[in-house]
Amino acid sequence: MITLNQAHFRRRKIVNAVMLALCGVATLLAIIPLVWILVYVTQEGGRFLSVQFFTDLPTPVGVAGGGVLNAIVGSGIVIGIACLIAIPIGIIAAMYAAEHPNTPLGIAVRFGTDVLSGVPSIVMGIFAYTVIVLPQKHFSAWSGGFALAIIMTPIILRTTEEMLKLVPRNLREGSLALGASEWKTTLQVTLPAAINGVVTGIMLGVARVAGEAAPMIFTAFGNPFLSAELDQPIATLPHTIYVYAISPYKDWHDKAWTTAFVLIALVLGLNIAARVFTAWRLKKMGWR
Amino acid sequence: MLSLTKQRASQSRFKELNRRLQHGDVAFRALTILGALTILAVCVAIGYALWDNSPLPRAQFGLSFLTSSEWNPVTREFGALPFVFGTLQTSLMALCFAVPISLGIAIFLAELAPAWLRQPLGFVVELLAAVPSVVYGLWGLYVYVPNFVKPTAQFLNSTLGFLPLFEGPVFGPSRLAASLVLTIMILPTISAVSRDVFLAIPSSQREAALALGATRWEMIGQVLIPYGMSGILGAVILGLGRALGETIAVTMVIGNNLDLSASILHPGYTMASIIANEFSEATYELYIQSLIQIGLVLFALTLALNLIARFLVWRVARRTPAEARA
Numbered sequence: 001m002i003t004l005n006q007a008h009f010r011r012r013k014i015v016n017a018v019m020l021a022l023c024g025v026a027t028l029l030a031i032i033p034l035v036w037i038l039v040y041v042t043q044e045g046g047r048f049l050s051v052q053f054f055t056d057l058p059t060p061v062g063v064a065g066g067g068v069l070n071a072i073v074g075s076g077i078v079i080g081i082a083c084l085i086a087i088p089i090g091i092i093a094a095m096y097a098a099e100h101p102n103t104p105l106g107i108a109v110r111f112g113t114d115v116l117s118g119v120p121s122i123v124m125g126i127f128a129y130t131v132i133v134l135p136q137k138h139f140s141a142w143s144g145g146f147a148l149a150i151i152m153t154p155i156i157l158r159t160t161e162e163m164l165k166l167v168p169r170n171l172r173e174g175s176l177a178l179g180a181s182e183w184k185t186t187l188q189v190t191l192p193a194a195i196n197g198v199v200t201g202i203m204l205g206v207a208r209v210a211g212e213a214a215p216m217i218f219t220a221f222g223n224p225f226l227s228a229e230l231d232q233p234i235a236t237l238p239h240t241i242y243v244y245a246i247s248p249y250k251d252w253h254d255k256a257w258t259t260a261f262v263l264i265a266l267v268l269g270l271n272i273a274a275r276v277f278t279a280w281r282l283k284k285m286g287w288r
Numbered sequence: 289m290l291s292l293t294k295q296r297a298s299q300s301r302f303k304e305l306n307r308r309l310q311h312g313d314v315a316f317r318a319l320t321i322l323g324a325l326t327i328l329a330v331c332v333a334i335g336y337a338l339w340d341n342s343p344l345p346r347a348q349f350g351l352s353f354l355t356s357s358e359w360n361p362v363t364r365e366f367g368a369l370p371f372v373f374g375t376l377q378t379s380l381m382a383l384c385f386a387v388p389i390s391l392g393i394a395i396f397l398a399e400l401a402p403a404w405l406r407q408p409l410g411f412v413v414e415l416l417a418a419v420p421s422v423v424y425g426l427w428g429l430y431v432y433v434p435n436f437v438k439p440t441a442q443f444l445n446s447t448l449g450f451l452p453l454f455e456g457p458v459f460g461p462s463r464l465a466a467s468l469v470l471t472i473m474i475l476p477t478i479s480a481v482s483r484d485v486f487l488a489i490p491s492s493q494r495e496a497a498l499a500l501g502a503t504r505w506e507m508i509g510q511v512l513i514p515y516g517m518s519g520i521l522g523a524v525i526l527g528l529g530r531a532l533g534e535t536i537a538v539t540m541v542i543g544n545n546l547d548l549s550a551s552i553l554h555p556g557y558t559m560a561s562i563i564a565n566e567f568s569e570a571t572y573e574l575y576i577q578s579l580i581q582i583g584l585v586l587f588a589l590t591l592a593l594n595l596i597a598r599f600l601v602w603r604v605a606r607r608t609p610a611e612a613r614a
Contacts (some may be wrong), residue, residue, distance in 0.1 A: 012506070013503065015503075016504055019505040019509070020504060020505055022392055023392040023395045023400055024392075024396055025392070026389045026390075026391075026393050027393045027397070027401075027409065030416060030475050030476075031412060031413075033432075033472045034416050035413060035550060036427075036431070036432075037419060040431055041427065050450065051503070055572070068292045088323075089326050091323075092319060092322070092323030092324075093324045093326065093327050095322060096320035096323060096324040097324065105321065105324055106324070108324075108328055109328065111598070112327040112330075112331045113326045114594055114598055115591060115594055116327065116331060117389070118526070118590050118591070118593070118594035119591070120532070120535065120560060120586055120587075120590060121535065122533065122535040122560050123334065125535065125581075125592075126338060126567075126580055127334045129567075130337045130338070130340075131337055146538045150334075153327070181312060182313045182317070183313055183315075183317075184318065185359070207418060208418075209421070211419075211421065212420070212421070213420070213422040214421065214535035214560070217564055217568055221568065238420055238422045239422075241422045241423070242425070242536060242540075245422070245426045245430075245540065246540065253430070256426055257426070260422070260426050262429075263420060263423065264419065264420070267419070267420055268415060268419075271415060271418045275411060284419070
């Protein structure tokens with residue numbers, strides 16, 4: 001009887017050890033592709049990285065040199081448009097959602113945010129196409145920025161809302177008790193206290209949309225020349241990678257890797273910066 | 289007496305109104321409400337715009353749009369079955385791979401890892417979600433598929449090739465390749481949400497299980513997972529939503545072929561990748577509108593999945609009082 005119990009107990013302990021170890025292995029499995037991608041992109045992309053890559057326009061196939069200046073400028077413009085639309089809407093709606101979490105509209109906003117962040121980016125691209133490209137009858141930087149703005153808004157909204165909720169209530173109450181009106185309290189007391197949430201949201205939002213290629217295919221469309229016209233097709237970094245990657249030319253593949261290196265450095269840099277910034281602010285404010 | 293109270297009440301209401309108008313609170317509140325309404329308006333507008341811009345295929349094909357496998361722009365025949373099939377096959381396969389791994393990660397991050405390791409490790413897993421889709425596609429096409437997916441496919445074909453699921457010939461870009469790339473892309477979503485579900489389970493549940501003599505794994509498998517089941521399901525459905533809509537990476541590795549065979553080693557097509565591939569070269573109304581209609585189906589599908597997922601996650605959160613959380 002005792003030996004049976006011991007055998008049973010040993011089996012349970014072995015199952016326990018194996019399963020817990022498998023959980024650790026699963027975590028390792030997730031880290032492998034990340035390291036693999038980072039190392040490979042750095043190796044392949046780093047080889048052709050030069051100053052010309054940032055300052056020159058693309059060259060035709062077979063001609064050495066050339067860069068992606070048009071895509072860097074284009075990405076900047078399209079992301080700029082997206083920020084101009086998404087930041088004010090995201091912050092204002094977040095103020096409402098944070099201050100009225102239990103009203104029907106507050107619940108609806110949070111639900112709408114969930115819906116928007118779940119809609120595939122390619123559908124956002126079609127939406128921008130039907131709203132802007134179809135009536136205008138041509139591709140434009142505007143439509144690209146519009147599509148990205150819709151992708152970006154829920155990200156900014158959610159991080160801002162989270163941070164607004166973390167602001168201690170007595171800060172608001174103190175301001176109101178001193179006779180400040182509600183809007184002054186929100187704009188001059190609550191929002192500055194939650195500014196890290198806003199900044200984090202913007203950084204994460206920019207990082208997310210900077211890598212979006214799918215909606216760009218039929219909104220910004222791409223442009224081999226340097227263009228700053230908002231009404232004309234424009235090149236972007238992710239779309240450039242896509243076009244170069246599926247082309248049959250070896251030297252375009254090399255450029256795709258280099259562009260990917262630039263893009264991934266930008267995106268991961270923004271993500272890490274957002275994380276570090278939030279941790280630093282929260283520590284400074286003593287909220288966590 | 290009564291009228292006096294009424295008068296006072298109306299007077300104070302007037303004062304109240306006056307006070308608010310003077311300080312600009314009404315204007316400000318109106319502004320925030322407007323911002324909130326904008327979010328809702330955009331949600332509705334997306335659905336409306338997609339519906340409004342795709343009447344032709346509905347009139348011409350009706351429901352057979354979803355069941356016909358004939359997609360031929362030259363003969364003006366449009367049926368979306370190959371894309372619906374490809375999307376469902378690759379997404380569900382990706383779930384099969386990703387769910388066990390994600391659960392392992394979530395358990396490791398929430399229950400097993402030492403405290404100092406949790407934050408940084410969680411961040412590293414979340415970084416997987418930050419890598420742009422097009423970079424996954426590039427890496428998938430030139431590194432992952434030739435070095436990992438194709439050898440795996442060849443092995444599957446040589447050992448299990450008699451099953452229709454693993455029928456040859458073996459291609460590099462294939463549905464298997466798409467699912468294996470999707471697996472990596474949805475890992476962070478599922479593991480982050482289910483980690484939060486585990487963290488929301490009250491520690492009294494853990495203590496009770498351990499006090500009854502359960503091992504740690506028995507506690508996790510027999511107490512925590514059943515307790516958080518609904519939330520974990522929600523996480524899985526959120527991952528499915530991501531997989532369904534993933535575009536560029538899938539387009540680059542799936543091979544873009546209207547093949548309807550069951551074999552996962554063959555190239556295929558998904559709803560998102562047909563839109564990405566053919567939208568900018570669609571030459572006539574019916575063609576474009578058919579693609580927009582596929583977008584509408586995709587929108588409806590992800591909307592429904594999100595509804596279900598949010599409801600399931602909300603149910604776990606509601607059941608656990610805030611003060612009892614770990």
